[in-house]
Amino acid sequence: MRDNNRQVKLVQRPVGEPAPEIFEISETPLPQPQDGEFLVKVLYLSVDPAMRGWMNEGRSYIEPVALGDVMRAGAVGRIVSSRSATFSEGDYVSGTFGVQHYAVSDGRGVHKVDPSIAPLERYLGVLGMPGMTAYFGLLEVGNPKEGDTVLVSGAAGAVGATVGQIAKIQGCTAVGIAGGQAKCDFAREVGFDDVVDYKAEQVHKGIKRACPHGVDVYFDNVGGEILEGALARLRLHARVVLCGAISQYNKAESLRGPRNYMALLVHRARMEGFVVFDYSHRYDEAARQMAQWIKAGKLQAREHVVDGIDDFHNHLMMLFRGENFGKLVIKVQDD
């Protein structure tokens, strides 16, 4: 075990696209767990679009990361020493451990994970937050019925790819939207019935082609022009699930609202936001169901693993450049 803890701290608030200078790498002595706490060696970190929001000052669904603090991140790791009654040395756990090599935790929001059931990085993907987001967002907010057409943007992303597969399991037609041939191929591979490549065709034409009867559920991960394209093709009583707006996160000003939002009136449709944390009391239920689907071969999972926290800024930018296939995960260090 090393004597120092390596950390990535947020030292400036980003304006628009995050610049490398907003993060600082530093070394501090290894923290010591107090009574009721444990020390975890961080093995994998989740890189998420939501991180962009956590860096902003101001009111949101969660406190912003304070300047000078370690950047917040979901993670899995192994407990290396424990003074907790609930968690023991050797336990593998998931929690919000931050972008660092070691973290001390009192166990709040921490769950044990089982590396014999799935590789550790999967607990940051389908069996972690993105999987929960897809599961509750689609099933609880989107409320898909058999035979519905479910349209999903960010279809090659961790959330989107899972939404498409759950839609298929529910007996829906799943149509994905993604950028570029490789991502569209990936979306088809995981089971989307059709895919719109927004880099190869005008997105509103693509949606019309791929959803000839219109859209019953639109699961939005991106916002912007793609959201407008989907609104234009809603069916009566359609549901728009607002999960994210990655196309808009890095815009410092004049965020774009959907100009044709009155399509919601014309089609008696609803647009609804949700935050996955609200369903935390049901994560176990969802994880069990997803694990069963994986076992039955109905749900594929894929992680895109990159190396090391020193390149954290670059890894984060991969997300906004749309360079990841499946869930983007940083391997922090060997177990």
Add this chain to the structure above:
Amino acid sequence: MRDNNRQVKLVQRPVGEPAPEIFEISETPLPQPQDGEFLVKVLYLSVDPAMRGWMNEGRSYIEPVALGDVMRAGAVGRIVSSRSATFSEGDYVSGTFGVQHYAVSDGRGVHKVDPSIAPLERYLGVLGMPGMTAYFGLLEVGNPKEGDTVLVSGAAGAVGATVGQIAKIQGCTAVGIAGGQAKCDFAREVGFDDVVDYKAEQVHKGIKRACPHGVDVYFDNVGGEILEGALARLRLHARVVLCGAISQYNKAESLRGPRNYMALLVHRARMEGFVVFDYSHRYDEAARQMAQWIKAGKLQAREHVVDGIDDFHNHLMMLFRGENFGKLVIKVQDD
């Protein structure tokens, strides 16, 4: 009875704000009812924001008015001759009779009205489409709970003033938004607890002042900046009822979408559109309830009556200029 029918026809599609030339006044011989039809003398016409949408070409919740056709309008009148089994000479009726002095109808979508219960023009207001819109929009889509803060734009309009009063009847705090001292006074008079004058204060500050605990239900008649101001103050699980967007109807291009629509995510809120026609099977229920509230002194009604169809363009523009207090109605001719 006159020998000619005077009519206002739509002869051009408006671009942006309707110009006077898009309407043409003409006289035609009085139409004769065929078997199953009746001839109605039109007495009062409803002037509605929705008319702007009916003039546009293209897909919406209702067919556009064809060029050369009489402009569509809701109306009340008296049947002057009948070959219908259901409707008799002397009956007072409401229906979509159009901007003209006489209309022939086969009775579809026509309801008898009773002038002994309420003045005829009220059947175009609280007991007509605006009243139905307020009733079903607030109760069925907004789903207000006792103690909720209900925010309503267009609070001095036919729909808005009724929404505010029904909100009060449901035990909610009702906050209105209107433009100018006179309209705000009017909104207070009908029972709003507080009113934001968007001409006298910045609307987002006014909403913050008048809704210190945030907004549970926002009933939107206007869109634009006011919608954004309301989204910024939503409470957890708030409902935004999309009823109209009068601030946006006359914009030929670059309609403005709510730039902060992601507030729906942060506050786990929903924005939902509805069209009152979908509730037509329940109009009687609503009218009975509203009549009872009026009788009990809980619901006030006010119409703003202007004269004659020759000035139809001017009357219509009053709406977009925000010059009406309560429901805008044209008196077409004496009974």
